[in-house]
Amino acid sequence: MTTTIPIGGAATEVTVAQxxxxxxxxxxxxxxxxxxxxxxxSACYIALIALLAIFAPVIAHIVGHGPDTEYLHTxxxxxxxxxxxxxxxVFGTDDLGRDLFVRTIYGARISLLVGAAxxxxxxxxxxxxxxxAGYFGGIVDVVLARLVDVVLSLPFLLAAIALEVVVGPSxxxxxxxxxxxxxxxxxxxxxxxxxxxxxxxxxEAARSLGASDLRIMVIDVLPNLAAPVIVYTTLLVPSAIxxxxxxxxxxxxVVPPTPSWGNMLxxxxxxxxxxxxxxxxxxxxxxxxxxxxNLLGDSVRDALDPRGDRLLAAIRKRR
Amino acid sequence: xxxxNGADGGRPLLRLTDVVKHFPVRQSLVGRGGASVxxxxxxxxxxxxxxxxxxxxxxxxxxxxLARCASRLYPLTxxxxxxxxxxxxxxSRRQLRAVRRNVQMMFxxxxxxxxxxxxxxxxxxxxxxxxxxxxxxxxRARVQELMELVGLNPEHYNRFPADFxxxxxxxxxxxxxxxxxxxxxxxxxxxxxxxxxxxAQIINLLADLQDELRLTYVFIAHDLSVVEHxxxxxxxxxxxKIVEVAEAERLYAAPRHPYTAALLxxxxxxxxxxxxxxxxxxxxxxxxxxxxxxSGCRFHTRCPWAQERCAAEEPPLLPAPDAASHLTACHFPxxxxxxxxxxxxx
Numbered sequence: 233m234t235t236t237i238p239i240g241g242a243a244t245e246v247t248v249a250q251x252x253x254x255x256x257x258x259x260x261x262x263x264x265x266x267x268x269x270x271x272x273x274s275a276c277y278i279a280l281i282a283l284l285a286i287f288a289p290v291i292a293h294i295v296g297h298g299p300d301t302e303y304l305h306t307x308x309x310x311x312x313x314x315x316x317x318x319x320x321x322v323f324g325t326d327d328l329g330r331d332l333f334v335r336t337i338y339g340a341r342i343s344l345l346v347g348a349a350x351x352x353x354x355x356x357x358x359x360x361x362x363x364x365a366g367y368f369g370g371i372v373d374v375v376l377a378r379l380v381d382v383v384l385s386l387p388f389l390l391a392a393i394a395l396e397v398v399v400g401p402s403x404x405x406x407x408x409x410x411x412x413x414x415x416x417x418x419x420x421x422x423x424x425x426x427x428x429x430x431x432x433x434x435x436e437a438a439r440s441l442g443a444s445d446l447r448i449m450v451i452d453v454l455p456n457l458a459a460p461v462i463v464y465t466t467l468l469v470p471s472a473i474x475x476x477x478x479x480x481x482x483x484x485x486v487v488p489p490t491p492s493w494g495n496m497l498x499x500x501x502x503x504x505x506x507x508x509x510x511x512x513x514x515x516x517x518x519x520x521x522x523x524x525x526n527l528l529g530d531s532v533r534d535a536l537d538p539r540g541d542r543l544l545a546a547i548r549k550r551r
Numbered sequence: 552x553x554x555x556n557g558a559d560g561g562r563p564l565l566r567l568t569d570v571v572k573h574f575p576v577r578q579s580l581v582g583r584g585g586a587s588v589x590x591x592x593x594x595x596x597x598x599x600x601x602x603x604x605x606x607x608x609x610x611x612x613x614x615x616x617l618a619r620c621a622s623r624l625y626p627l628t629x630x631x632x633x634x635x636x637x638x639x640x641x642x643s644r645r646q647l648r649a650v651r652r653n654v655q656m657m658f659x660x661x662x663x664x665x666x667x668x669x670x671x672x673x674x675x676x677x678x679x680x681x682x683x684x685x686x687x688x689x690x691r692a693r694v695q696e697l698m699e700l701v702g703l704n705p706e707h708y709n710r711f712p713a714d715f716x717x718x719x720x721x722x723x724x725x726x727x728x729x730x731x732x733x734x735x736x737x738x739x740x741x742x743x744x745x746x747x748x749x750x751a752q753i754i755n756l757l758a759d760l761q762d763e764l765r766l767t768y769v770f771i772a773h774d775l776s777v778v779e780h781x782x783x784x785x786x787x788x789x790x791x792k793i794v795e796v797a798e799a800e801r802l803y804a805a806p807r808h809p810y811t812a813a814l815l816x817x818x819x820x821x822x823x824x825x826x827x828x829x830x831x832x833x834x835x836x837x838x839x840x841x842x843x844x845x846s847g848c849r850f851h852t853r854c855p856w857a858q859e860r861c862a863a864e865e866p867p868l869l870p871a872p873d874a875a876s877h878l879t880a881c882h883f884p885x886x887x888x889x890x891x892x893x894x895x896x897x
Contacts, residue, residue: 433664437727440622441678442651444644455668 264535271531274524281521285340297331299338300489304329314507324509335491336517342492346476350410351468358418366426367449383416396484406485410475429456459536466529470522477518493518564735564767565598570630572620588841590616592791603768605782613791614771618739622656623647655728659740661720665712671723672708678730697726718749737769775818779803787811790841790849797877807884809854856883
């Protein structure tokens with residue numbers, strides 16, 4: 233404090249006290265993320281993909297190629313093979329003469345939609361189940377924890393294929409299937425965390441104040457779960473995207489001709505020897521997007537857990 | 552904290568009758584074995600309005616369980632709890648809400664008793680919001696008033712628990728407990744996690760608040776000198792039972808139960824000459840398991856004066872011949888100044 237501040241002035245004391253604004257754990261985490269270059273690059277890349285996905289129709293209009301339109305004359309060679317990347321078709325064309333660039337950005341819509349929708353619903357269900365099981369314990373826990381065990385022990389690809397075959401493939405079914413096979417892992421993590429949080433005296437204190445179970449769960453337990461849940465969600469999104477691509481690749485996800493990265497890869501299989509671009513661009517899109525989500529997830533985890541390796545690395549660097 | 556009205560002065564505010572709390576020991580996933588931890592096994596106590604009742608005993612003797620039973624955080628196995636003349640033993644959670652306003656708890660661990668993700672203002676406001684006693688618009692003013700009452704800077708309402716020291720955190724705990732203007736504050740080892748100098752501050756704060764707000768305390772600790780300083784009356788617990796209750800001065804000056812005598816002789820004395828002069832009663836062995844407590848008097852396995860009758864018959868809590876308020880559960884209570892027999896334990 234500088235000497236210009238009059239000593240003992242009541243008004244000054246108040247302003248000084250207000251100047252020392254407490255930073256919440258979230259603000260601290262946010263500051264750490266902002267200083268993390270990998271996180272920033274990943275976030276920017278994801279934002280770029282998201283923008284391309286959102287404005288895909290606009291871009292398609294500017295390019296002048298629809299996602300499902302087959303350009304039999306301009307898009308195919310005289311032999312009927314896909315055309316390589318050029319000024320007209322930036323990513324080249326596929327076996328039906330469709331613009332791969334436009335199809336790839338339309339595929340991003342499917343991937344991001346499925347990734348976000350299925351992981352959000354998986355997290356919602358998982359948090360609710362895990363919280364109930366961990367908080368109440370006893371018979372509630374026994375029943376819910378066994379349910380989680382059952383879901384986790386299902387061979388998920390087999391069960392997913394069976395379900396899609398029975399119900400018939402569609403986007404909604406894919407989201408449901410992915411969420412159904414993802415919530416159990418979230419529930420297990422949340423249950424474990426809740427079990428340890430429940431033992432804190434602040435939960436007992438809330439009970440002795442007369443708080444209801446719901447209030448304790450929402451106000452006292454949930455905020456302490458936020459860090460692991462956020463981290464797990466960011467890591468769930470890429471796995472959901474890959475899961476959707478797998479289903480589409482097997483012809484069980486999004487129904488052609490709607491483009492998705494999975495079914496584009498599947499279509500390209502017969503042409504990888506004559507048209508490298510056909511398999512490369514959707515494959516790269518899938519790889520880079522999931523990589524970006526995974527890297528961001530790692531950074532978020534480090535930012536929310538200040539005692540983690542990140543801090544150690546920073547100390548080591550300073551030496 | 553010597554309130555004018557001692558044990559026989561005020562009317563009983565809290566009365567426990569034969570309170571029993573057993574925790575079943577889970578042995579398998581499906582069934583439950585017959586064994587149980589007999590944490591509190593038949594405790595009767597009463598606390599008068601305005602007094603401070605200290606409860607001492609070593610770790611694991613059931614002090615904290617008793618506190619949580621008294622505040623109805625745990626359901627009782629059997630027994631009866633009356634608060635202010637009303638039987639609260641069987642009240643549902645909803646019915647308990649009214650009682651909660653008058654009975655509050657203060658916890659031992661200044662770190663785990665405050666939610667690290669919430670701002671202090673919101674923690675202190677918790678009881679006011681839950682019971683809707685203060686309109687939203689006046690909430691902050693009331694919180695700051697409470698912070699000032701317990702000696703915290705009211706401008707710090709926006710900070711997180713991590714920004715405070717252990718002593719300050721206990722002050723936050725006190726502010727939270729006092730928000731509803733309770734009659735009874737049950738303090739479960741409120742200072743045992745603090746440095747000695749901070750302990751004194753918190754104890755003095757509690758004493759000032761008692762005078763100011765006419766509070767009644769149940770004060771649990773394992774530090775004998777803290778309890779002596781704070782309490783009007785002291786109850787000594789051993790393995791889930793009360794072995795002796797008396798006015799603090801009397802209990803410390805002339806303990807009648809061998810366990811109390813042993814506890815007191817183990818306490819630190821600041822003066823080294825005095826410490827060298829006194830005789831220590833060294834107890835042998837470990838505290839027996841509360842799953843399978845000894846027969847008869849629970850202390851007989853470690854008592855230097857134990858006789859055959861002690862193993863066979865459980866001693867009732869009886870008044871001393873010269874003071875009705877000095878209760879002792881012992882077949883052969885000590886006379887003043889009685890010394891331990893040499894090597895009498897087999």
